[in-house]
Amino acid sequence: MSDKVTNIVLVGVGGQGILLAAEILSETFMLAGFDVKKSEIHGMSQRGGSVVSHVRYGKEVFSPMVPEGDGDILFGFELMESYRHLSLLKPGGTVVVNDLCIAPPSVLIGQDEYPAGMALKIQEVCPDCLLVDGQNLAIQAGNARAANTVLLGAVSKRLDIEEKYWIEAIEKMVPKKALEVNLKAFQMGRGLK
Amino acid sequence: MKEILSGNEAIARGAYEAGVKVACAYPGTPSTEILENTVRYKEIDSSWATNEKVALEVGIGASFVGARSLVTMKHVGVNVAADPLFTLSYTGVNGGLVLVCADDPELHSSQDEQDSRNYAKFVKIPMLEPSDSQECLDFTRLAYEISEKYDTPVMLRTTTRISHSKSVVTFGERIGAVKEPKLERNPAKFVMLPGNARGRHYVVEDRILQLSKDGVSLPINRVEMRGTKMGVITAGISYQHVREALPEASVLKLGMVHPLPFDLIREFASKVDKLYVVEELDPFIEEQVKAIGIPVIGKEIIPICGELTPGRVRKAFGLPENAPSTVEKLPGRPPNMCPGCPHRGVFYTLKQLNAYVSGDIGCYTLGFMPPLSAMDTCVCMGASIGMATGAAKVLSPEERKKVVAVIGDSTFLHTGINGLMDMVYNKGAATVIILDNRITAMTGRQENPGSGHTLMNDPTNEVNFELLCKAIGVKNVRTINPLDLDECRTAIAEEMERPETSVIITDKPCVLIKREGVFKPGAPLQVVDDACAGCRACLKIGCPAIEWIPSSGKKGKAHIDPLLCNGCDVCSQLCKFSAIKEAK
Incomplete structure (x- = not known):
């Protein structure tokens, strides 16, 4: 096992299921035999605020926080939040982002406009960017609420971890009745180029 | 067995393994999940107290009759619990007592970023500081051994x-031989009248000196030599950041941050060319190292505000x-x-009435x-x-009318009741709104004495806020539906006019309450496009x-997202064009 620590930053809006996705990632890496650390701020997360979760794995991980500018993958659940946190990513890092805009409070009340062209701006800074239509793919998989799992599938394809560990983690963390749809959603994400 | 646990989950596991019988807390970010996890172990009586002072007193009571007890709170909660804590240092314990204090550098969810390590020094008790979840578990177990060996409460300090954060943890077993609590009387130790307390003060001073000496060989205070150029003294989360940023540096990692093992620090300092202290917030270690005459670089380069990364x-x-x-x-x-x-x-109504809103801590601070x-x-x-009482005392009669205090149910029960008694007693003229949403919402929906359920999910008594206020002596008490804007406006405007104490209680539950039948969403609304002006x-x-x-x-x-709308109907009351209707 190399000494390299892999850094993933998950960003989005409170209530989007970011914490669960981070749990599944961490569980997968542990099952695959790595040291894992994960850090996030919760408490306010259900109130629609900006949410950031750090997940790191490798032979030995020290800080639970991804050092600024060392992120290997930015796993974005929302466009503006992904753009906001690009500075956590290393030069040449990878972005996997949900093609979704959620208006923040100042936009909701008509005070600000949601910044235009977010996806393009992300691609300008970070050419290795996969834009995922999570919602539609999840509907195809059988439930719009499985969008996160589609994204997770796309992220999994970019990490050198055996598929069986992903499946095992999903089976452990996702409620039984939603499992079939989520496994399908995961595979759809994994199939994205 | 291996699992990925948060620090809070690992502390709960550690308390279980240490044979803890009683766990008590008032919820507060980032400490809340500790008790939400001790409650999973049937061997532990876990409960939410009305405030941190009461939580500590419950822990002390259990300890004095022989049980190991755990008390947890956020940093500012220790301020509330400080009164019993100082004297507990004098009495010492019977069953081990550990107070977990969760600090919040960077103020992710707090009103200040106090460094609670200062309490350990102020109170003269040991404090342990873990650096990851495994240490949270291990240090919790160790804290009970130290507590009983040295007859002292022990603080375990975490930060957000x-x-x-989560990391991989290996579990142990719950210890077999747990002392059975029974009545033991020892007034010379447990009745802190001046005559007894004077003698105990000497015990406290001797104890802390002994702990400092013994800390030299305590395995959680460890030296990691990697070279002699640069040595860093650090603890807690800062240790991880140091290992990340300065992989070549030799490190003195302190697991016990109070009292400091001065002989070990002297030895480490003598082995390195240049000595640094890397710590978040106050120069707590740095000042003590400097005080024993060792030159060290600390806050000249390390920020004093905010968390480290x-x-x-x-x-x-x-x-x-x-x-x-x-x-x-x-x-x-x-x-x-x-x-x-x-x-x-x-809050919409208060704004309309130009009220001077004396706020409090909870979701409603988002007002x-x-x-x-x-x-x-x-x-x-x-x-x-x-x-509000203080402001109303000094304002003109006209401005005084504008003063309105808002406080949530749990916060009112925490430390608001005393304020209200004082307002009535001293003939204060302000309006108090108790925003009773049936739950401690901001920290993640914890039960409280007004919610009718305990942490262990037993149905229990529900505080009747109206009767309580009347018993205190408030003459004007009314309960309103906060989703009815006319009712809100009428009630608040009338009570603001009154030249004496008034209480208004709102009676609609938090929308996040999961227990069935408490929150009932209305039909989602929509904006009728043609009608919207x-x-x-x-x-x-x-x-x-x-x-x-x-x-x-x-x-x-305007557009309403039917998936988000809970049908409270407040917006439709504001629409003069009747453009907001139930979605078809």
């Missing part, structure tokens, strides 16, 4: 990045940082009250955020009422379900 440590040592990508200024995304939140209409913008002060738990009246309540669509119609229209 320890409490809420690997990047901030790199920067402090002048190491190259990865240049962050330049990103244009974006609209912020602060948290917001939920769709259907029963607080929204109250400060625009567009509601209806909070003028917020200091600490329970402060709203006392501060684009007047923006509905935007004034800042509901996350309502979005302004500038491109719709001639000057823009």
Whole structure:
């Protein structure tokens, strides 16, 4: 096992299921035999605020926080939040982002406009960017609420971890009745180029 | 067995393994999940206390009759519990007692970023500080051994990045031989009258000296030699950032941050050319190292405000940082009250009435955020009422009418009751609104004495706020539906006019309460496009379900997301064009 620590930053809006996705990632890496650390701020997360979760794995991980500018993958659940946190990513890092805009409070009340062209701006800074239509793919998989799992599938394809560990983690963390749809959603994400 | 646990989960596991029988807390971010996890172990009696002082007193009571007890709180909670804590240092314990204090550098969810290590020094008791979840478990177990061996309460200090970070933990077993609690009387030790306490003070001083000596060989205080050029003394989460940013540095990792093992520090200092202390917040270790005459670099380069990160440590040592990508200024995304939140209409009304709002700690502190913008002060738990009394004392009779205190159910029960008694007793003339949403919402929906359930999910007595206020002596008490804006306005305006204490209680539950039958959402609403005149009246309540669509119609229209709407109906009361109706 190399000494390299892999850094993933998950960003989005409170209530989007970011914490669960981070749990599944961490569980997968542990099952695959790595040291894992994960850090996030919760408490306010259900109130629609900006949410950031750090997940790191490798032979030995020290800080639970991804050092600024060392992120290997930015796993974005929302466009503006992904753009906001690009500075956590290393030069040449990878972005996997949900093609979704959620208006923040100042936009909701008509005070600000949601910044235009977010996806393009992300691609300008970070050419290795996969834009995922999570919602539609999840509907195809059988439930719009499985969008996160589609994204997770796309992220999994970019990490050198055996598929069986992903499946095992999903089976452990996702409620039984939603499992079939989520496994399908995961595979759809994994199939994205 | 291996699992990925948060620091909080690992502390709960450690308490279980240490044979803890009683766990008590008042919820507070980032400490809350500890008790939410001890409750999973049937061997532990876990409970929410009304406040941190009571929580500690419950722990002390259990300890004095022989049980190991755990008390947890956030940093500012220790201020509330400080009174019993100082004297507990004198009495010592019977069963081991561990107080977990979760600090919040960076103020992720707090009103200040006090460094609670100072309490350990002030109170003269040992404090352990873990650096990851495994240490949270191990140090919790060790803390009980130290507590009983040295006859002292032990503080275990975490920070947000320890409490809420997860890492891999290997479990142990619950210890077999747990002492059975029984009545043992020892008044010379447990009755702190001056005659007894004078003698105990000598015990306290001897104890802390002994702990400092024994700390030299305590395995959790360890030296990691990697070279002699540079030595860093560090502890807690800072240790991890140091290992990340300065992999070549030799490290003295302190597991016990008070008292310091001075002989070990002297030895480490003698082995390295240059000595640093890397610690968050106060120069707590640094000042003590300097006081024994050892030159050390600390706050000259390490920030005193905010939390540390690997990047901030790199920067402090002048190491190259990865240049962050330049990103244009974006609209912020602060948290917001939920769709259907029963607080929204109250704050809208207070703004309309130009009230001077003496605020408090809870979800409703978000009433400060625009567009509601209806909070003028917020200091600490329970402060709203006392501060309203003080302001009303000195304002002119006309301005005095504007003073309204707002306080949630749990905060009122925490430390608000005393303020209200004082207001009535001293003939204060202000209006108090108790925002009773049947739960301690901000910290994640914990039960409280007003909710009718305990932490262990047993049905229990529900405080009757109206009767309570009347018993205290409030003559004007009324309960209103906060989702009815006319009722809100009439009630608040009338009570503001009154030249004596009034209490208004709101009676709609938090929309996040999961227990069946408590919160009943209404039918989702929609904006009838043709009827919407684009007047923006509905935007004034800042509901996350309502979005302004500038491109719709001639000057823009409002849109309601039916998936987010909880059907509270507050927005439709603001619409003069009857454009907001039940979605078909």
